[in-house]
Amino acid sequence: MLTAVIMAGGKGERFWPKSRTKIPKQFLGLTGEDTMIQATVKRVNKLIPYEHIYIITGKDYAKLAAEQIPQIPFENIIVEPEGRNTAPCIGLAAIHIEEADPEALMVVLPADHLIGDEEKFVKLLESAADLAEDGENLVTLGVKPERPETGYGYIRLADKKGDYKGNPAYAVKAFREKPNFETAQYYLESGEYLWNSGMFIWKVSTIRKKIREFIPDLDLGLDVIKNAIGSDNYQEVLRKEYAAFESTSIDYSIMEKASSIYVFPGDFGWDDVGSWTSLERLFPTDKEGNVVRGRAIGVDTRNCIIEASGKLIATVGLEDVIVIDTDDVIMICPKDKAQQVKELLQKLKEEGLRDYL
Amino acid sequence: MLTAVIMAGGKGERFWPKSRTKIPKQFLGLTGEDTMIQATVKRVNKLIPYEHIYIITGKDYAKLAAEQIPQIPFENIIVEPEGRNTAPCIGLAAIHIEEADPEALMVVLPADHLIGDEEKFVKLLESAADLAEDGENLVTLGVKPERPETGYGYIRLADKKGDYKGNPAYAVKAFREKPNFETAQYYLESGEYLWNSGMFIWKVSTIRKKIREFIPDLDLGLDVIKNAIGSDNYQEVLRKEYAAFESTSIDYSIMEKASSIYVFPGDFGWDDVGSWTSLERLFPTDKEGNVVRGRAIGVDTRNCIIEASGKLIATVGLEDVIVIDTDDVIMICPKDKAQQVKELLQKLKEEGLRDYL
Numbered sequence: 001m002l003t004a005v006i007m008a009g010g011k012g013e014r015f016w017p018k019s020r021t022k023i024p025k026q027f028l029g030l031t032g033e034d035t036m037i038q039a040t041v042k043r044v045n046k047l048i049p050y051e052h053i054y055i056i057t058g059k060d061y062a063k064l065a066a067e068q069i070p071q072i073p074f075e076n077i078i079v080e081p082e083g084r085n086t087a088p089c090i091g092l093a094a095i096h097i098e099e100a101d102p103e104a105l106m107v108v109l110p111a112d113h114l115i116g117d118e119e120k121f122v123k124l125l126e127s128a129a130d131l132a133e134d135g136e137n138l139v140t141l142g143v144k145p146e147r148p149e150t151g152y153g154y155i156r157l158a159d160k161k162g163d164y165k166g167n168p169a170y171a172v173k174a175f176r177e178k179p180n181f182e183t184a185q186y187y188l189e190s191g192e193y194l195w196n197s198g199m200f201i202w203k204v205s206t207i208r209k210k211i212r213e214f215i216p217d218l219d220l221g222l223d224v225i226k227n228a229i230g231s232d233n234y235q236e237v238l239r240k241e242y243a244a245f246e247s248t249s250i251d252y253s254i255m256e257k258a259s260s261i262y263v264f265p266g267d268f269g270w271d272d273v274g275s276w277t278s279l280e281r282l283f284p285t286d287k288e289g290n291v292v293r294g295r296a297i298g299v300d301t302r303n304c305i306i307e308a309s310g311k312l313i314a315t316v317g318l319e320d321v322i323v324i325d326t327d328d329v330i331m332i333c334p335k336d337k338a339q340q341v342k343e344l345l346q347k348l349k350e351e352g353l354r355d356y357l
Numbered sequence: 358m359l360t361a362v363i364m365a366g367g368k369g370e371r372f373w374p375k376s377r378t379k380i381p382k383q384f385l386g387l388t389g390e391d392t393m394i395q396a397t398v399k400r401v402n403k404l405i406p407y408e409h410i411y412i413i414t415g416k417d418y419a420k421l422a423a424e425q426i427p428q429i430p431f432e433n434i435i436v437e438p439e440g441r442n443t444a445p446c447i448g449l450a451a452i453h454i455e456e457a458d459p460e461a462l463m464v465v466l467p468a469d470h471l472i473g474d475e476e477k478f479v480k481l482l483e484s485a486a487d488l489a490e491d492g493e494n495l496v497t498l499g500v501k502p503e504r505p506e507t508g509y510g511y512i513r514l515a516d517k518k519g520d521y522k523g524n525p526a527y528a529v530k531a532f533r534e535k536p537n538f539e540t541a542q543y544y545l546e547s548g549e550y551l552w553n554s555g556m557f558i559w560k561v562s563t564i565r566k567k568i569r570e571f572i573p574d575l576d577l578g579l580d581v582i583k584n585a586i587g588s589d590n591y592q593e594v595l596r597k598e599y600a601a602f603e604s605t606s607i608d609y610s611i612m613e614k615a616s617s618i619y620v621f622p623g624d625f626g627w628d629d630v631g632s633w634t635s636l637e638r639l640f641p642t643d644k645e646g647n648v649v650r651g652r653a654i655g656v657d658t659r660n661c662i663i664e665a666s667g668k669l670i671a672t673v674g675l676e677d678v679i680v681i682d683t684d685d686v687i688m689i690c691p692k693d694k695a696q697q698v699k700e701l702l703q704k705l706k707e708e709g710l711r712d713y714l
Contacts, residue, residue, distance in 0.1 A: 316690040317694030318689055332672045338673075340673045356671075
C-alpha cells in the first residue's frame, strides 16, 4: 500500500502578516487559487488515492485541514498535540499508518512547497517507492540546484545505485546544513550537490526500525501511543508522551546517521516558498524589477515586493523593500531584514497584541 | 476698518495622501482637533470680528470653507475661478474689501500655518496694522530663524524704522529665495535674516496702488472685475479676466521691487507645516526618533514618520521613511525623496487614477 503523509504543522512566520497563527501559510493560497495544502494533496493524489493520504498537523489546524481537504477521510487527519520538529511528527504518522498496514510505503511531503512539473514529480515518486520497497532503504528527493541558494540544506551525492522505473538513484555521501554564499557557489559549481527538498519515501517498517536504532526514546513513546490508538485515553497518552519527546528533525537524527540512504536527483520546478522574497522567483517582475500584486503605483521604486489588498500602495524612492498589506496589518521591511520579522512577532507577544500574530 | 484675508486655495500636495483634491491640507486637522483653516480663523478672530474676516479659495472649496467656518458671512468667501498664485489672489480679495471700505487695512494670512504663541502673534499684527496705517507701507511678519532651514524664503533686515505699539519694525533690504544648506547656515548665523512667513499687512488702497505700479495688467483686470461685483455677469467677467492674469507671487512681483517695505521680527512659534517631515517638529518622537500616530510597532525602526489609520503598521529595519496609511492609500517614501511625491501624483493623473488625487 502506498500512502502519503502531508506535514502541515508549520507556523509560516516568514509569511507574516498574511500567514497568521489562526491560518498559517500552508492553508493560504499565496501563489495560486488553491491553498498550498490543497495543491499538495491534489498533486499527490495523481499517484495515491485520497483514502491513503494522511495529514499531520497541529490541534488548532485539524478543522481547517478537514474543511480545505474534504476528500480525505477525517480519521486520516493526525493531530500533534504540539510541534516537536519532523522526527516525532513522522513517527506519529508512521504508527497510525502501521495500524492499517505495517508494510505500507510512506511518501512524506511538506504541505507548503510548490512543484512546477507535477508529471516529473509523480514519476520520481514512483521510482522512489520502487527503491524503498526493499525495506532497508531511506529514500529522499533532491533538487538540482539552479543558483547558489543559502536558504536550503544540501545533499552530497556518492555513487550511482541504479535506475528505478527510469530514474537514477544515488547513494548519499552527506547532508549539509544551509551554507554561506561562497560554499553555496562551490556546491553549485561542483555538480555533486542537490538541494534537500525535505521529501522522503520509505516503508513504515523501515522508518520505525531506524527510529528504534537512532532515537530509542521516541520509539518507546511511539509504542505507548500506538497501544492507545482507538482507546478512550488516546489523547491523554498522546499528550503526555509527546511532551517528553525531544524536538529533533528527521534529517539530523536519522538521515545524517543511517546507512542505505538514497536520493533521486530531480528537476521538477521545486520551490520551498520559504519567505516573501520567494515571490520574486514565482511571479513576473515589472521592468523596474518589482513583484506587484494588487493595485500599486511607484516612482523610482525598484526590486520591491508589493502585495496590496484593497488600498492603493504608493511608493516613492523605494528599493529592495517588502510591503504587505492585509486586512489589519501593513508590514514594511527591507528584503535583507526579512529574518527580523520574527523579532517583530516576539514584540507583538510581549506587548499583548496577540491578535496580530 | 481692520480686515483679514485667509488664503485657502492651496492643494497641499506635499501632504498627500491625506491631503486630497477633494479636501486639501488647510481643511484637515493634521495637527489638532480644529482644521488648519478653523484654527487660523479663530486665531485672527482674537483681533478681528468674523464679519471682517474673508476667505479666498478655489471654487471647489467654497462649500467646504462655509461648512467649516459658519461664523463667517457667506459673502465673505471669495472664490477664485482658478489658481494664479498670490498676486491675483490678493488683488481679488482687495477689490472685494474695497467695495466695503477703500481705506480698510488687510491682514493677509495663509490658511495652513501653525502659530504656537497666539498672544505674541496678535500683538505683532496690531503693531503691523499701526505701521501700515499711513497708507504707503507694505508690512510683513518675519520669523526669527531657529535652524538653517532650506525650505523657506528669507528676508534680509536693513535699518530699524521704529517701534510700533511695543514692537520694533525694520526696513527690508532684500527678499531671498529658498537657500541651499550652506547659505541657510550663513543666514542663521549672521542674525540679519528672518524667515519669510508669507503674512502681510497693508491698506487696501496701498496694495492696489502697488499693483497698479508693478502689475498694471492685473490692475486693469481687477478694475473690470470690480465693476462687475454685484452684477449678473460677475462670474463670467471674473472667469475671463482671471484666465488672462499672469500667475505670479506677491513676493516676486511687488515685495521684492517696491519701496517702503517693512518687517516685524517675530518669535511666535510659527511653522508652515509644509510637508510630512514637519511633523517631527510638531510632535514628540519616541526614543528611536520616530513620530508615530496611531497603532504601529517597529523593530530596528528609526527616525520614521508613521501615521496609522486603523491597521497596525509593522516595520522592520526602516530608517528615515515616511509611512502614511489613509482610507484608500498607503504611501511609503524615504524622507529625502518626499519631493518626488509630486511625480507620483502626475503618474496617477496619467494612469487615470484621479480618485486618488
